[in-house]
Amino acid sequence: MKWTLFAAALTAVGALAAPAQAAAETTLFVAPGGNDNNPGTQGAPLATIQKAVGLVAAGGTIAVRGGTYALSTNITIAKSGTASAPITLTAYAGEKVVIDGEALPYTPGAVGSTIPAAQRGAVHMEASYWRISGLEIIHGPYGVYCANCNNNVFERLSTHDNYETGFQLQNSSAGNQIVNLDSYNNRDPRKNGESADGLGIKEGGGDGNGFKMGGSGGTGPAAAxxxxxxxxxxxxxxxxxxxxxxxxxxxxxxxxxxxxxxxxxxxxxxxxxxxxxxxxxxxxxxxxxxxxxxxxxxxxxxxxxxxxxxxxxxxxxxxxxxxxxxxxxxxxxxxxxxxxxx
Structure with missing residues (x-):
């Protein structure tokens, strides 16, 4: 069992803006039973988080209604917000949102195999100035995998029972906050359970640690x-x-x-x-x-x-x-x- 618990103080996400009438407006809604051809309003929500990620603009919000979102491809976040207009991805009004990566490749991978970089994470992120809140992420090849990510806020996430590290932040990443994270029961069968950690902020292989804070053997960057x-x-x-x-x-x-x-x-x-x-x-x-x-x-x-x-x-x-x-x-x-x- 790989346990990581953060218990820092949390300022709740503010009230959501009025429903969007088009993709360029402030809030896009995603819901089970939605349709990706919909405009993303509260009354006509999108079906997938990935579609909303593709449509959202800097300063916008993706509000995800309660339910389980079974992935066939991982959620990839490659666009950035700005310092004055971050992008928010959040569970709507405290509803229970579960992102389930069980059907993705490498869940689990074969013994001794390497997970390709693009496949790492039910949520794979290479972007900056996001606020991601209130999501439960399970059964992925990593839960959240964030590389070259700067000035993001991750709060009230639960990353458990993934097939690699629950939450991994690596490469040239700086200025990120991880608040109130629960990460547990992450285990990597590719290496007989050895590779996964709860929270990995690092380069290098995993070892079943709770909090891993740096580069392996001095090969990673010196980071405070x-x-x-x-x-x-x-x-x-x-x-x-x-x-x-x-x-x-x-x-x-x-x-x-x-x-x-x-x-x-x-x-x-x-x-x-x-x-x-x-x-x-x-x-x-x-x-x-x-x-x-x-x-x-x-x-x-x-x-x-x-x-x-x-x-x-x-x-x-x-x-x-x-x-x-x-x-x-x-x-x-x-x-x-x-x-x-x-």
Whole structure:
């Protein structure tokens, strides 16, 4: 199981604009039972997200009505919005939208095979200035695969049970925000389950990590990433790893629990700064290398008992604002302000 949970604060997407009368106007609607020959109004919606992607202009919104969208080809996003007019792709009014990639190629691929770049992701994105929100993405050859993507916001996504990494961001990508992501049960049968991660921000192969933050063996770019108030638990490898990223990473108030390898693995060349993190029941709490750490559980010492360890307390539906249900999951029993507070 590859688990990644973000629990950062979320500002909800604003109200949708009035229904569009033509593709060039503000909002295009997609719905089960729609037709791609329709104008994309609320009363006459399109059938496919891909059609809406082709029609939407900078500043526009694609509003997806509830239902399951079974893909025959992956959703490819190659056009960009602008800094002043980003493009929004969102579930409409909190409705449950499921994008199912089970029928796509490489779900799964043959043992030892390589997934062609264009086939990576039920949602394959090479674009900037998008806001993508409220979607559940399952059974794809990767859930979301975003390469050379800049200044996007991804919020309230669930990427699970995919045949590679749930959410992968790579190549020359910068200025992206990933907020309130649930990524779990992603597994790659091509490599006996070894390759997939929950969240991969990286170059290089996967290993069953929760959060992978960089290039493999120093081959990727030196990139500065920040992870805060996040939880990685029950992963087959590390909870959090720099994966050879030589950039300045920041990990704060995050928790690594019951990961098979290291809770916080930052000895791959990064100059990470770790503050207020909690590592419990991992094979090793931290591999620090040249990184610095203060106020973390291993710095404070002693035995750390947790108030709650039952994941069912947090794995149900999120609150309306995108936050995870409040609980004592992985909270220190001694009340100290260390680790994530979901």
């Amino acid at each position: 990433h920040t992870v805060t108030n996040s939880v990685a638990f029950g992963n087959a490898a590390h909870g959090f790893t720099d994966n050879g990223n030589t950039g300045a990473l920041v990990f704060s108030r995050s928790t690594a629990y019951q990961n098979t390898k290291t809770g916080f693995d930052v000895d791959g060349g990064s100059t990470s700064r770790l503050t207020g993190n909690l590592a419990v029941a991992n094979k090793t709490a931290v591999a620090l290398g040249s990184s610095t750490a203060s106020g973390n559980s291993w710095n404070l010492g002693g035995t750390w008992t947790l108030a709650g360890t039952d994941p069912s307390t947090i794995t149900g539906p999120r609150n309306a604002d995108g936050s995870i249900r409040s609980s004592n999951f992985l909270v220190p029993a001694n009340g100290q302000s260390v680790g994530a507070k979901l």
